[in-house]
Amino acid sequence: MIYHHHHILNKEIASVKRxxxxxxxxxxxxxxxxxxxxxxxxxxxxxxxxVVSIFxxxxxxxxxxxxxxxxxxxxxxxxxxKTLKGPxxxxxxxxxxxxxxxxxxxxxxxxxLEHQMEGRFRPGHFDGVGTVxxxxxxxxxxxxxxxxxxxxxxxQIANKLVEIEDLPTKIxxxxxxREESGLAMSSRNKRLSPxxxxxxxxxxxxLVEVKKYFGRxxxxxxxIIVEKAFRENEHLELEYFEIxxxxxxxxxxxxxxxxxxxxxIAAFAGGVRLIDNxxxx
Ligand code: AMP
Numbered sequence: 001m002i003y004h005h006h007h008i009l010n011k012e013i014a015s016v017k018r019x020x021x022x023x024x025x026x027x028x029x030x031x032x033x034x035x036x037x038x039x040x041x042x043x044x045x046x047x048x049x050x051v052v053s054i055f056x057x058x059x060x061x062x063x064x065x066x067x068x069x070x071x072x073x074x075x076x077x078x079x080x081x082k083t084l085k086g087p088x089x090x091x092x093x094x095x096x097x098x099x100x101x102x103x104x105x106x107x108x109x110x111x112x113l114e115h116q117m118e119g120r121f122r123p124g125h126f127d128g129v130g131t132v133x134x135x136x137x138x139x140x141x142x143x144x145x146x147x148x149x150x151x152x153x154x155x156q157i158a159n160k161l162v163e164i165e166d167l168p169t170k171i172x173x174x175x176x177x178r179e180e181s182g183l184a185m186s187s188r189n190k191r192l193s194p195x196x197x198x199x200x201x202x203x204x205x206x207l208v209e210v211k212k213y214f215g216r217x218x219x220x221x222x223x224i225i226v227e228k229a230f231r232e233n234e235h236l237e238l239e240y241f242e243i244x245x246x247x248x249x250x251x252x253x254x255x256x257x258x259x260x261x262x263x264x265i266a267a268f269a270g271g272v273r274l275i276d277n278x279x280x281x
Contacts, residue, residue, distance in 0.1 A: 002078060002090040004015065006098070006139040009091050013051075013140060016132030025142030026073035027133060027171070030054035031071040032080050032094075035177035039146040042174055044086035051140050054092040056209075059105045066273070072188045086196045088113045091140065105131040110160045116249040117264055118275070121239055122123040126241050130155055130161050137167050145169050150184050151175045152262060152277050153249055160258045176276070178204065184276045198208035199235040203265050210243070210263045211246065219243050219254055222263075230267065239266040239273070 003009035016023060023044030028036050043050040054077055061067035074092065081088050087280070095103045108114065114126040128252035137145065148157040158171045177185050182204035183197065185239075192200060206226045213222060223241055230238035241251045244262045265276040 002092055004092055004094065004097065006091070006093060007024060009051075009089065010139065012089065016049055021138065023047055023049055023051055023145040025053070025136070025140050025145045027053045027055075028138055029056045029070065029187065030077050031073045031079070031190060032077045033177075033187065033189075035148060035185035037080065037084065037151065038177050039174050040081070040088065042172070043144065043146050044084065044088070046172075047144060049087040049089060050084075051089045051091060051142065053134070053136055053140075054090060055098070055136075057128060057132040058095055058103055059099075059124050059131055062122045062124055069191065070162045071187050072208070079158060091136075098132065098139070107280060108133070108164065108233070110157055110159070110164070111152065111248075113249050114161055114246065115155055116251070117240060117242055117266070121204060121266065126154075126157050129157055133158060133161055133165075134165050135262065137165070137169055138204075142169050144172050146172050146174055148174050148176060150186070151274070152246075156247075156249060175248060182208070184274075186274060188272050189201045191272045192269055196235060197270070199233060200267075200269045200274060201241075202229060202233055202236055203267055203274060204274045206276075207263050208242075211278050211280050214261070215245075220250055221254075226265070231263065235269060237268040239268065241265050246279075 024047030026039045026043050040050050040052055057068050058067055101130050108127055108130040119126050146157050152157045155173045162169055162171060179185060181201045207227055210222050225243045228234055242252060243261050245252055246262050252261055261280045262277050263280055266275045
């Protein structure tokens with residue numbers, strides 16, 4: 001069932017809640033792939049119903065051209081969701097249904113998480129993410145909300161948001177789903193030519209390499225290896241490579257005992273921006 005208006009969805013949700021049923025929520029920007037389906041299947045396993053939002057949120061895009069080019073495949077998305085077993089409600093609003101007349105971000109202080117990596121390269125991005133998640137969580141009142149580790153920084157922002165906004169939703173992180181080649185599944189992959197799909201595998205290859213040598217090499221040396229590999233690839237352009245503490249996402253200059261790290265890459269493949277990451281220890 002597709003809902004375009006939150007007041008109609010709210011009535012359904014109220015009736016679900018009256019029966020003491022639980023709601024698992026998966027926020028997406030649509031153009032669904034197997035990675036999204038894994039999150040939605042988990043939401044169905046752990047809750048009585050799943051709500052999937054399909055909304056390309058304008059306030060989290062810093063570049064209008066990127067927003068415009070973001071793939072939109074509503075009919076195919078609805079067909080894909082029909083293949084899942086269990087009650088899935090789709091919420092596909094227009095911006096005005098969520099935001100009213102004022103499609104702008106609220107300003108958030110996520111304790112510094114928002115200034116790292118994606119926040120550094122996409123100004124205002126996490127204000128947009130926080131704003132839309134807050135609006136969606138208030139419209140849907142989910143018991144659980146499922147986020148992919150593919151957007152690890154976003155997952156940590158969601159954890160911080162429920163704390164700041166005092167929301168009762170429990171955030172659940174889910175592993176990254178990959179193509180057989182290792183490339184992380186992404187809606188943006190639909191914009192890549194067959195050649196670029198092949199070349200983009202370097203992103204995951206380098207993350208695996210960094211994981212392999214993390215115990216032996218310094219972070220400086222690992223950075224040199226990754227930067228060199230991207231310099232030598234004429235199809236990809238590295239935006240950042242970072243090793244960061246998984247809790248505060250601060251860039252790590254050197255390894256310290258007792259801290260968990262992940263490696264993060266953002267790179268352009270023919271103008272399409274891709275991100276990926278890996279747990280290191
Ligand atoms: P998006 O539609 O790209 O905003 O993604 C919606 C949700 O799906 C986010 O929580 C993403 O982290 C998650 N997601 C996207 N791609 C993957 C993937 N390859 N593996 C796991 N989760 C993913």
